[in-house]
Amino acid sequence: MATPLWELVNICKAFPGVRANDGISIRLNAGEIHALLGENGCGKSTLIKILSGVHSPDTGEIRLNGRPITLGSPIDARSKGVATVFQEFSLAPTLTVAENIFLGRYPRRGPLVDWAKMRSEAARVLTSLEIAIDPARLVGSLSVAEQQLVEIAKAISVDATLLILDEPTTALGEHEIAVLHRLLRRMKNRGVAVLYISHRLDEVVELVDTATILKEGRVASTADATRLDIPSIVTAMIGASVEEHYPKVRNATDEVLIAVSNLRSARGARGASFSVRKGEVFGLGGVIGSGRTEIARALFGADPASGDIRIEGRPVRIRNPRDAIAAGLALVPENRKFDGLFFNFHGGPNITSAALGAIRRLFLLDKRGERRITSDFIQDLEISPAAAHKCVNLLSGGNQQKIVIARWLFAGSRVLILDEPTQGIDIGAKIAVYRLVNELTARGCAVILISSDHSELIAMSDRIGIVRNGAVVETLPASQVTHAHLVQASASADGAATAA
Amino acid sequence: MTHHSALRRLAGQEFFGPLLALLIITLIVTVTTPSFLDPQNFRNIALQVSILSIVAIGSTIVIITGGIDLSPGSMIAFLTMCLAVFIKNQGLDLAPAIALTLLIGCALGIVNGVLVAYVGIPAFIVTLAGLSAFKGLALTLNGGTPAFSLSEQLGQVFYGTFLGLPLPFFYVVGGYLLFTIIMEHTRLGREIYAVGGNESAARLSGINVARVRLIAFSFAGACAAFGAVLLSARLNSGSPNYGANIELQAIAAAVVGGASLAGGRGRVMSTLIGSLIIVVVQNGLNLNAVTTSMQSLTIGLIILIAVGLDVWRARIGRGLARLIGTNTRRQGA
Numbered sequence: 029m030a031t032p033l034w035e036l037v038n039i040c041k042a043f044p045g046v047r048a049n050d051g052i053s054i055r056l057n058a059g060e061i062h063a064l065l066g067e068n069g070c071g072k073s074t075l076i077k078i079l080s081g082v083h084s085p086d087t088g089e090i091r092l093n094g095r096p097i098t099l100g101s102p103i104d105a106r107s108k109g110v111a112t113v114f115q116e117f118s119l120a121p122t123l124t125v126a127e128n129i130f131l132g133r134y135p136r137r138g139p140l141v142d143w144a145k146m147r148s149e150a151a152r153v154l155t156s157l158e159i160a161i162d163p164a165r166l167v168g169s170l171s172v173a174e175q176q177l178v179e180i181a182k183a184i185s186v187d188a189t190l191l192i193l194d195e196p197t198t199a200l201g202e203h204e205i206a207v208l209h210r211l212l213r214r215m216k217n218r219g220v221a222v223l224y225i226s227h228r229l230d231e232v233v234e235l236v237d238t239a240t241i242l243k244e245g246r247v248a249s250t251a252d253a254t255r256l257d258i259p260s261i262v263t264a265m266i267g268a269s270v271e272e273h274y275p276k277v278r279n280a281t282d283e284v285l286i287a288v289s290n291l292r293s294a295r296g297a298r299g300a301s302f303s304v305r306k307g308e309v310f311g312l313g314g315v316i317g318s319g320r321t322e323i324a325r326a327l328f329g330a331d332p333a334s335g336d337i338r339i340e341g342r343p344v345r346i347r348n349p350r351d352a353i354a355a356g357l358a359l360v361p362e363n364r365k366f367d368g369l370f371f372n373f374h375g376g377p378n379i380t381s382a383a384l385g386a387i388r389r390l391f392l393l394d395k396r397g398e399r400r401i402t403s404d405f406i407q408d409l410e411i412s413p414a415a416a417h418k419c420v421n422l423l424s425g426g427n428q429q430k431i432v433i434a435r436w437l438f439a440g441s442r443v444l445i446l447d448e449p450t451q452g453i454d455i456g457a458k459i460a461v462y463r464l465v466n467e468l469t470a471r472g473c474a475v476i477l478i479s480s481d482h483s484e485l486i487a488m489s490d491r492i493g494i495v496r497n498g499a500v501v502e503t504l505p506a507s508q509v510t511h512a513h514l515v516q517a518s519a520s521a522d523g524a525a526t527a528a
Numbered sequence: 529m530t531h532h533s534a535l536r537r538l539a540g541q542e543f544f545g546p547l548l549a550l551l552i553i554t555l556i557v558t559v560t561t562p563s564f565l566d567p568q569n570f571r572n573i574a575l576q577v578s579i580l581s582i583v584a585i586g587s588t589i590v591i592i593t594g595g596i597d598l599s600p601g602s603m604i605a606f607l608t609m610c611l612a613v614f615i616k617n618q619g620l621d622l623a624p625a626i627a628l629t630l631l632i633g634c635a636l637g638i639v640n641g642v643l644v645a646y647v648g649i650p651a652f653i654v655t656l657a658g659l660s661a662f663k664g665l666a667l668t669l670n671g672g673t674p675a676f677s678l679s680e681q682l683g684q685v686f687y688g689t690f691l692g693l694p695l696p697f698f699y700v701v702g703g704y705l706l707f708t709i710i711m712e713h714t715r716l717g718r719e720i721y722a723v724g725g726n727e728s729a730a731r732l733s734g735i736n737v738a739r740v741r742l743i744a745f746s747f748a749g750a751c752a753a754f755g756a757v758l759l760s761a762r763l764n765s766g767s768p769n770y771g772a773n774i775e776l777q778a779i780a781a782a783v784v785g786g787a788s789l790a791g792g793r794g795r796v797m798s799t800l801i802g803s804l805i806i807v808v809v810q811n812g813l814n815l816n817a818v819t820t821s822m823q824s825l826t827i828g829l830i831i832l833i834a835v836g837l838d839v840w841r842a843r844i845g846r847g848l849a850r851l852i853g854t855n856t857r858r859q860g861a
């Protein structure tokens with residue numbers, strides 16, 4: 029067998045209480061896109077952090093062209109040809125897009141930074157990604173999707189022999205994903221080795237040449253053994269086959285639970301009107317930037333907003349999230365790290381934070397009751413048992429998301445707004461979230477689902493409202509919505525955006 | 529194995545590091561300074577730590593919300609003057625004078641809180657302004673001069689005993705118990721940690737963030753006022769110079785005790801250990817006739833070391849775990 033360009037041999041890495049990587053070997057060839065797959069917490073990010081110089085392995089070897097090599101720091105790894113898009117963003121919000129792309133390696137002329145060159149280089153990189161972002165904008169002012177694209181731009185602007193992308197597409201829409209795929213294929217043809225992590229298997233099988241599957245820190249299926257079709261990948265990942273990826277149960281009734289009309293906010297809801305029935309999943313479809321998140325935030329009182337909101341026919345006034353929660357609304361935000369989780373808390377306090385009144389006995393919190401509630405949710409939602417005693421930043425993405433959903437289950441909410449609820453979580457956890465959605469609708473709750481994953485949106489919704497420019501422009505039964513329809517909606521929205 | 533896991537649990541506690549530091553520092557001072565063990569000296573330390581540790585409770589709570597309070601020193605100067613004026617110039621009885629002083633302290637804390645939480649000025653700026661303004665207020669009272677010999681009974685508030693124990697012992701135990709219960713076992717305490725941990729998530733969980741910040745500052749005002757009353761009682765006087773720099777020592781006590789200036793982390797109880805560390809170091813330096821300027825320098829160094837340790841804590845914790853021989857088990861993620 030030819031020597032691979034990059035090779036990891038028998039890598040072990042332990043954290044207190046967990047063997048995150050337990051003897052992993054993997055070969056990365058030039059001109060090949062290699063997927064690294066596995067459930068949440070199986071050690072993918074840990075492995076790529078080792079390969080990017082963030083962690084040093086406890087034991088094991090990294091080889092470049094067959095020779096052992098040490099990567100002492102991220103800067104060291106970059107200088108040896110590794111460029112990485114980390115799962116957790118590493119952008120500086122107060123710097124501009126261009127400064128972020130060239131962070132730590134500003135182009136110079138003599139002792140001074142060559143700002144003109146930096147801007148033009150940044151513009152070139154962004155153009156190659158077909159990104160229409162002004163390099164002079166501050167990163168903090170960008171949407172999550174745009175930040176993700178800048179993160180990718182930052183990595184590809186480095187002359188790398190190995191490009192690692194850890195869940196680069198979680199925040200992206202279908203159009204952006206297609207652009208990214210085109211770009212990665214170009215890099216592959218140039219002889220770059222690409223290591224690609226994603227929980228969107230449809231996207232993975234379309235893009236990659238080969239795949240290694242991890243389970244509990246070990247290799248469950250080597251690149252040679254893996255067959256690139258979704259059912260066999262899933263079987264290797266979770267050790268069992270899955271018949272139904274979208275176990276949709278239809279519980280929709282005729283009774284309207286929440287009716288929203290003319291919802292407006294300065295952030296980007298522009299007269300949205302729709303209604304959701306008891307037991308119904310109402311999907312919001314649209315491209316990145318169409319205003320779905322803004323509608324969700326306006327409805328929940330997270331942004332100042334105006335409009336008429338009625339629950340069971342009675343008008344309710346929502347000035348802030350407190351009012352919304354009191355009215356029975358819940359928001360699972362798009363960005364669970366910044367808006368969802370308390371990283372200074374274990375799982376329990378994260379679950380009870382929106383309904384502390386419910387665990388109060390006289391003046392004190394019933395902590396034993398809280399622990400019991402936590403362990404009940406851990407069982408019901410199959411959350412990692414570590415959630416009971418570990419701060420949630422140490423949990424995998426899927427477990428984190430389940431904890432945010434558990435918060436609203438515990439708060440007894442009746443209208444749940446789920447903004448990209450399966451972003452970054454593994455197939456098993458996704459199905460668990462779908463089951464949760466079924467359970468909610470069976471109880472008569474209304475669910476508003478925002479998702480950039482078209483298959484998911486169509487399969488799990490009862491009706492879908494197409495969002496364009498902050499308003500719902502068309503509402504259709506989900507069964508009548510096709511990929512083509514959503515893409516068309518997207519395309520015409522694009523047209524509208526460029527025309528404007 | 530059992531003693532291993534007990535040790536491990538102890539080592540995992542947040543107060544373990546500060547407690548260890550306190551023990552080591554006490555040991556060093558004991559060895560180098562024989563007079564440290566003098567019973568009279570112990571009494572001094574206890575009296576000194578009582579006032580600082582009570583003021584530091586408030587600083588800790590504000591720090592846990594992610595804020596900072598630079599104003600308690602000047603607030604104390606003003607409040608000792610208030611108390612003096614109430615007793616000497618207005619002829620008020622002791623009880624109403626003290627009650628009024630405590631109320632004014634709470635009110636000043638509320639002013640800080642309103643400016644931070646509702647007007648939206650950063651806590652650093654608001655309390656820096658307070659540091660200057662409250663001192664100015666103190667100088668407007670009694671012609672800006674200290675007032676001595678306030679009352680015969682005032683000293684009893686500080687020097688009195690109960691069940692053979694000095695009263696400050698009960699104030700400290702009572703204060704720490706009360707605020708530990710509030711912080712660890714009430715909804716308000718949980719909300720304070722939530723706001724400090726992630727303000728945006730707290731808002732989206734329906735927590736009234738502004739109200740929580742306001743309450744934290746009013747607690748800080750109350751603690752400073754209590755400290756002011758104790759200081760007045762101890763010295764039977766009021767002065768615009770009292771309380772100088774106590775805000776820095778209180779912040780140092782909180783940080784040395786493990787509170788994170790980023791918010792969301794810290795324990796009230798650990799601040800008591802932090803206060804003891806500060807006072808024992810100061811006492812050791814005093815006994816060795818080290819100048820006040822060197823003392824200031826030393827306290828500065830302690831803060832740096834404590835924060836440095838905080839940064840390195842993760843690694844130290846891991847090293848410690850390895851030393852004790854924890855074996856990492858496989859665990860579902």
Ligand SMILES: Nc1ncnc2c1ncn2[C@@H]1O[C@H](COP(=O)(O)OP(=O)(O)OP(=O)(O)O)[C@@H](O)[C@H]1O
Pocket residue numbers: 043044046047048066067068069070071072073074075115422423424425426452454860861
């Ligand atoms: N810095 C850390 N300290 C302690 N434990 C950690 C740390 N980083 C990761 N872990 C643990 O190591 C395990 C592997 O985590 P890792 O992030 O590599 O998973 P992953 O496969 O990337 O999951 P996901 O798909 O959710 O991103 C998990 O159990 C996680 O809790």
Ligand SMILES: [Mg+2]
Pocket residue numbers: 072073074115194
């Ligand atoms: Mg990961």
